[in-house]
Amino acid sequence: MVKRFFLVLLLSTKTVFAADVELNARQALTKMTNAMRVLNYQGTVAFLRNGKLETMKYFHAAEKGIEQERLLSLNSPLREIIRDADKVSCLFKSTQQAVVDHRPVGHSFLVDVPQDLDELSAVYDFKMAGEEDVAMLPAYVIAIQPKDDFRYVRKIWIEKQQFLPLKVAVYDLSGTVLEQVVFTDLEVKEALPFVEAKFGDATENVKHIHQLQAQASDQAAFVVNNLPSGFEEIFFTRRPIHNSNQPVDHLLLSDGFAAVSVYMENKNTAMQQGLQSVGAVNSFSRTIDDWQLTVMGEVPAKTVKFIAEGIKLRH
Template identity: 60%
Template sequence: MRSLNYEGTVVFFRNGRLESMKYSHASAPDREQERLISLNSPLREIVRNGDLVSCRYNDTQTVVFDHRPFEHSFLVNFSSHLDALANLYDFALSGEEDVAMFPAYVIDIQPKDEFRYARRIWVEKLQFLPLKITVYDLSGALLEQVVFTEQHVKEALPFSEVKPEDANRSGRAIKESVPGALRFAVKNPPAGFKEVYFARRTMHDSRLPVEHLRMSDGLASVSVYVENKNPEIESGPRSVGAVNFYSRNLDDYQVTAMGEVPPLTVKTIAEGIGLKNGGR
């Protein structure tokens, strides 16, 4: 996935909606880039250069940037340490099928506990590229699907040159992280979930900093946000498609955990959040 140049049309099924996008992955010895171009409204282009992700909206020419050092692909993220994943998931070769007219291996990924979802991945036999990825809830119902309708491996693909300065010209500047140490601790998270990324930044067009902690088990991930109390955010569980949320009050702060994981996972993580030294 990281070393080949390939492109195609991808259909995303998320949150009960279907969306078709053109996908391309360009690779060079010193860089790697992913691009998604929407085929329907709202028209936009999303580009990932390393840990910098940009989104350009065609109607307004607005460009928004975000740093995502914890993600490596728009399609599927795997830890480079598969041995650690084996402690949390069972991997099994369950058959062979054709996807986008390519023969593929079908790999089932079953969690060993109730804190993560099952997945199935169709891997093309020759180049070992993913052709289809599905996510299932604890009852086995389909939550999310990504599938190539066509895919082509190329000798080379062009890189799209998008620079953070473009955001300034569009009137939307990148939200920079604010230095500082983590002011809260996560007690007794579900097995395998570890802290992989932390930033303190301004969000929601607010000048007040929001702490963002990303946790991952190497396949599934959860974001934790700690901010000043927001009366617009209701405490308790919520869900949007495959993404579950859980919010609670903690002194003068609002804690929200969210991710494509079961409701119990985000609740366990949110309930385990505690402030260090009174949150100062």
Template identity: 50%
Template sequence: MRLLFVFLLFISCAFANDDQTLDGRQWLEKVNHAMKTLNYHGTVVFMKHGQVDTMRYRHTFESGIETERLTSLNSPLREVTRHSNEISCLYKESQQKVETQHPIDRSFIVNLPLKPERLHDEYLFAVAGQEMIAMRPAQIIAVLPKDDLRYARKLWIDTASLLPLKVEVYGQDGKTLEQVLFTELNVDALATQTDADQTAADEESKHHQHVSQAEAFEKSPFELKNWPAGFEKIFFIRNTMQQSKKTVDHLLISDGFSSVSVYFEAKGEKGIEGLRSLGPVNSYSRVIDDLQITALGEVPVQTVELVAKGVSLR
């Protein structure tokens, strides 16, 4: 990890623009704002787990509320829509529609921390060179972790709209784990946003970011003693599976870039122990008494192991 950090830092410094007036943190803040408040659409390619998925993408912002829509161009044909934190997926061939509600708003393109300055001890935000992406000039920002508990990533930011044109996530060996790439991006006419709209957006964000208050993790029978610096408890919810009627508790912790889900459920006939991996996603499971615990996320193996082993019963 240290070698990867030095290598990416060298690249960032070697190609940095001396005339650049914004630092990496300021770029990310502007990207966050642009992603939420602009109306834009285009064609985006997702490369993950060795698979390539090309989809039409549209983002709108109206009355302080975000709406995202992904429409697949290849089989299986489907349309995924996010309206604030309400997500639905329509499978066009069967007309089956699956709806869910996520306690926080999460972009289909890239997750960014609301306040990057809080992570200066965990990440280095480096301004690198510029490249052309989808025939648009893009500024490269390297997000480099200062420990071995999270992945490095780079963002290619459209210098005109400040929207992300490309995102890459790197494993600890320096290889690309996943990539999101716009092959075409169109920014629509700017929506007229009033102060009331911005206030509504701020209140909406606060509501969805802190919905976990409805289920206080501190009142649960579990305790999380260890997790990476910079991570925060985002929400805790209790789900009942429809078919099995089994209760599964879900705690999400995140630093804004990376997230780890911790699941608590009753142990089955045979408990699950140890590490499992699928591409950039790692999970670590352990059993405490009659409780099955699994920590899962797009983070290095040592991160999910640290989190899972940090769980105890109150």
């Protein structure tokens, strides 16, 4: 009887601990999203993408609900990138060329985590995966594990005191690292200045893109029939592209972490067909009558192919 009592107690303790681990992981992610929004902080961050490593100075200023992110490259090509909400300005120092991207949805340079993690419980598991030091700071390791093979595994290292992200990694289904964002030093400040994007002599060389407002997706020339569980339509736009007057339909899909873009434009014989892969990004292109369809995103190849093959023309 005594042995049975202790066995039941042990199993009950394990069940409670497992629930606490999942709850703590979600709490840590929620605290992180809040800290990223309200704190002033700066540091040096390394971006590993497409097999290339780039180190940049990072600044985040926040005051009364207003945020600004800024990146300064430390190596060629020298450039400054500023994000104010959904507007991203990039100035190339050597050529004085500037690009202003008006995005319908603002995205952090570091990592985006949905506000409501409960909605993602059907497609992701959130778990504490241990503790490690990053940039000489102790951090919780949060594993974001998909429940299917339509999306990548992610891990986020969250600093224990301020709950800022110190490292973000994206893995393919075999466990190979595809992308990383890692701070080599990070400092929280009482305040940081907001910087205005000053183009100087580059005013005439400023290129504005994505200036159109989001439109209703039922205006798209196509219909998406195949969507992996959890993916939803975020916004749709129709705009000219490739320096021409030919319109391109663009539909953005997301499951909260992974984003997929669907493009449809007039068919061009020079356009590539089939699957293309660059780092974590996969794309799949095919023709539908006189249209060229491309599905692209930071998801496995299976996902873009699955979505593309289910797209039909709207009648």
